[in-house]
Amino acid sequence: MTEIPKGGYAARLPQNHPVALYPPYRTSVKRSPQAAPLSFPTTISEETGPVFGHDLLGPKDADLLHNFGPQDQSAIGPRIVVHGRVQDQFGRPVVGALLEVWQANAGGRYRHKKEGYLAPLDPNFGGCGRVITGPDGSYEFRTVLPGPYPWPNGPNDWRPSHIHFSIFGAGFAQRLITQMYFEGDPLIWRCPIVGSIQDKAAVERLIAPLDMERTLPMDARAYRFDITLRGRRQTMFENRMEGL
Amino acid sequence: MTDHPETASQTAGPYVHIGCTPNFAGIHGVYPEDLGARMITGDATGERITLIGQIFDGTGTPLRDAMIEAWQADANGLYAGQEGADPHFSGFGRCPCDAEDGSFRFETIKPGTVAWPSGGTQAPHVNLWIVARGINLGLHTRAYFADAPQNDSDPVLGRIEHSVRAKTLLAQAEGSGVYRFDIHLQGPDETIFFDV
Numbered sequence: 001m002t003e004i005p006k007g008g009y010a011a012r013l014p015q016n017h018p019v020a021l022y023p024p025y026r027t028s029v030k031r032s033p034q035a036a037p038l039s040f041p042t043t044i045s046e047e048t049g050p051v052f053g054h055d056l057l058g059p060k061d062a063d064l065l066h067n068f069g070p071q072d073q074s075a076i077g078p079r080i081v082v083h084g085r086v087q088d089q090f091g092r093p094v095v096g097a098l099l100e101v102w103q104a105n106a107g108g109r110y111r112h113k114k115e116g117y118l119a120p121l122d123p124n125f126g127g128c129g130r131v132i133t134g135p136d137g138s139y140e141f142r143t144v145l146p147g148p149y150p151w152p153n154g155p156n157d158w159r160p161s162h163i164h165f166s167i168f169g170a171g172f173a174q175r176l177i178t179q180m181y182f183e184g185d186p187l188i189w190r191c192p193i194v195g196s197i198q199d200k201a202a203v204e205r206l207i208a209p210l211d212m213e214r215t216l217p218m219d220a221r222a223y224r225f226d227i228t229l230r231g232r233r234q235t236m237f238e239n240r241m242e243g244l
Numbered sequence: 245m246t247d248h249p250e251t252a253s254q255t256a257g258p259y260v261h262i263g264c265t266p267n268f269a270g271i272h273g274v275y276p277e278d279l280g281a282r283m284i285t286g287d288a289t290g291e292r293i294t295l296i297g298q299i300f301d302g303t304g305t306p307l308r309d310a311m312i313e314a315w316q317a318d319a320n321g322l323y324a325g326q327e328g329a330d331p332h333f334s335g336f337g338r339c340p341c342d343a344e345d346g347s348f349r350f351e352t353i354k355p356g357t358v359a360w361p362s363g364g365t366q367a368p369h370v371n372l373w374i375v376a377r378g379i380n381l382g383l384h385t386r387a388y389f390a391d392a393p394q395n396d397s398d399p400v401l402g403r404i405e406h407s408v409r410a411k412t413l414l415a416q417a418e419g420s421g422v423y424r425f426d427i428h429l430q431g432p433d434e435t436i437f438f439d440v
C-alpha cells in the first residue's frame with residue numbers, strides 16, 4: 001500500500017470544475033454563491049473524514065441488476081459492467097474509497113416521487129448501489145445502461161445517459177459528487193449541465209470509453225471510468241507555501 | 245506538481261436521495277439504513293445538541309431537494325479515526341432536507357476545540373458540505389457556535405476579510421441545546437463558503 005503523505009491537501013484548481021453560475025443551466029442562477037470563497041490551508045477538520053469498511057456492504061450492493069427486484073429477477077435493459085480506479089492527483093491509489101452510484105433505468109426513468117417522465121418504472125430496478133475500492137484503488141459494479149431523459153430547463157433539453165457518483169476519499173477535502181457519461185453519446189455536448197464545465201478536456205475525462213477487454217461475453221459490455229481526487233502534499237511547509 | 249487533474253464535479257441533481265439516502269427516497273430493501281442517519285452510536289461523551297437550519301436560494305426560498313453532510317470532532321476535539329476518539333460517536337451525519345420546508349437536523353454532540361496545523365486551536369465547529377440541483381460544485385462551510393468564547397481567537401474566523409460576514413458562520417442558540425444555522429446561497433446574508 002502506497003504511503004500517504006501527512007501534509008495538507010493541494011489547493012483545488014477551479015479550471016477542473018464547472019463554474020457555479022452558468023445561466024444555460026437555469027437552476028444555477030439563484031443557487032450559485034456570488035462572493036469569493038474563503039481560502040485557508042487544510043486542517044485536521046478537512047484532512048480527516050468518515051471511513052467506511054467493507055462490513056458496510058451487503059452482498060448485492062454492487063449489483064444494481066439484482067439488488068432491488070424479487071429473487072432471480074434481473075433489471076430490464078442493456079447489461080453493463082462499470083469499473084475503474086480511484087487515484088489521487090499524484091497517482092496514488094485511493095484505497096477504501098466509498099462510491100455511491102445512482103441512475104435512471106434503461107428507459108430514462110428514476111424511481112422518485114418527483115419524477116414526471118412518462119417512461120415506465122422497471123419493477124426490478126431500484127437505481128442505487130455502492131462499492132468500496134480495493135488495495136489498488138479499483139472498483140467494479142454491474143448495472144443497466146441508463147436511458148437519456150428530458151428535463152425541465154430549456155424548451156427541449158435531454159440529459160445524456162449518465163450515472164451519478166458520490167465519492168468519499170480519506171479526507172473531507174476530497175468529497176466529490178460527479179456524473180459519468182458514455183462514449184459516443186451525441187447528447188453530451190448539448191447538455192447545459194455538462195456545459196457548466198468550461199474545459200473540454202475536463203468533460204472528456206467524465207466520458208467512459210467502452211472497454212471490450214472487460215466485457216463479459218454473452219452477458220454484459222464494460223465501460224471504464226477512472227476517478228481522480230485531490231492529494232496530500234509531503235510536508236506541512238509545502239502546503240502552507242501553496243495555501244498562504 | 246499536479247500529475248493528474250482532479251475529476252470534475254457535476255451537480256448532485258434532483259435525485260441525489262436515490263443514491264445517498266434511498267430509504268428516505270422510498271427505496272427500501274437495498275440498504276438496511278441510510279448512511280449518516282445517526283452520529284451518536286452509543287453512550288457518547290459530551291453535551292447533546294441539535295443543529296438545525298434551512299438552506300435558502302437567492303430568492304429567499306428554502307431548498308427542498310438539497311442534501312447536507314456534517315463532519316465534526318467529538319467532545320474532546322478528536323475526529324473519528326484519530327487515536328483516542330470517542331468510539332460511540334461517528335462524527336459523520338448526512339441529512340436530506342425536508343421535502344416540505346427544507347429544514348435539516350443533526351442530533352449530535354457539541355464538538356471540542358481542534359488543533360490548528362501550526363499550533364494553537366480552532367474554535368468548536370461542525371464542517372458542513374452542501375449539494376443540490378443547481379449547485380455545480382459541493383459547498384464547504386462551517387457552523388461555529390455563537391456563544392463559544394474560543395471564536396475570538398479562531399484562525400479561520402480571523403481570516404475573514406469582510407468581518408460583517410463572520411456572523412454567517414455562527415449557529416445561534418435557541419435554548420435547550422438547539423442551535424440554528426441557516427445557510428444563504430446568495431443575497432445580503434450570503435454564507436461564507438470555503439475553498440479548502
Ligand SMILES: [Fe+3]
Pocket residue numbers: 103104159162164257259
Ligand atoms: Fe440524473
